[in-house]
Amino acid sequence: xxxxxxxxxxxxxxxxKTATLTxxxxxxSPAYLQWYRQDPGRGPVFLLLIRENEKEKRKExxxxxxxxxxxxxxxxxxxxxxxxxxxxxxxxxxTSGTYKYIFxxxxxxxxxx
Amino acid sequence: xxxxxxSPRHExxxxxxxVTLRCKPISGHNSLFWYRQTMMRGLELLIYFNxxxxxxxxxxxxxxxxxxxPNASFSTLKIQPSEPRDSAVYFCxxxxxxxxxxxxxxGPGTRLTVL
Numbered sequence: 001x002x003x004x005x006x007x008x009x010x011x012x013x014x015x016x017k018t019a020t021l022t023x024x025x026x027x028x029s030p031a032y033l034q035w036y037r038q039d040p041g042r043g044p045v046f047l048l049l050i051r052e053n054e055k056e057k058r059k060e061x062x063x064x065x066x067x068x069x070x071x072x073x074x075x076x077x078x079x080x081x082x083x084x085x086x087x088x089x090x091x092x093x094x095t096s097g098t099y100k101y102i103f104x105x106x107x108x109x110x111x112x113x
Numbered sequence: 114x115x116x117x118x119x120s121p122r123h124e125x126x127x128x129x130x131x132v133t134l135r136c137k138p139i140s141g142h143n144s145l146f147w148y149r150q151t152m153m154r155g156l157e158l159l160i161y162f163n164x165x166x167x168x169x170x171x172x173x174x175x176x177x178x179x180x181x182x183p184n185a186s187f188s189t190l191k192i193q194p195s196e197p198r199d200s201a202v203y204f205c206x207x208x209x210x211x212x213x214x215x216x217x218x219x220g221p222g223t224r225l226t227v228l
Contacts, residue, residue: 043221099163099213
């Protein structure tokens with residue numbers, strides 16, 4: 001069956017370090033992958049999109065990689081700050097014909113001052 | 114722009130009652146999505162509309178759930194009768210064009226508690 005896995009355990013890191021979050025999927029062939037940030041009591045907010053033919057995408061302190069062979073995306077936050085503490089969700093679009101994204105359960109990140 | 118608007122923000126009801134959640138998408142967006150979020154199952158797509166027409170309702174859990182989009186600026190998600198297992202946060206989201214590269218803009222959510 002189709003599955004998207006994100007580390008369900010919280011990730012605690014020290015301020016200034018690089019946070020790396022993982023999104024693994026099985027039985028999908030995603031054309032696009034998105035990462036969202038969600039703060040408590042709020043809806044998810046879009047961060048980055050990466051296409052299947054792109055290996056890497058950057059935006060300020062954020063970097064996303066997409067390995068379709070390993071069926072994995074990595075999300076990096078460099079020089080992390082306490083304000084980066086939130087839950088991060090990955091979402092896969094399985095085809096480009098219709099807009100349907102399947103979300104992972106998210107990983108909670110806590111950056112310690 | 115005000116963003117996606119949802120109401121109510123919180124709803125507490127008793128089992129068996131009808132619940133109606135409301136959503137106003139961002140003006141000009143042509144697709145709208147309803148999601149349900151729980152700790153156990155994460156964010157699940159219930160239904161999505163394109164140009165007010167339901168495209169995929171395969172995520173709607175059962176006949177107790179129904180969704181409508183009578184016009185481009187309003188959608189409802191109704192649960193009748195409600196059950197305790199329906200307790201969750203329900204999100205509405207909209208996108209501009211309906212293409213897979215679109216960003217989804219989420220509303221603040223409605224926290225539903227069914228006693």
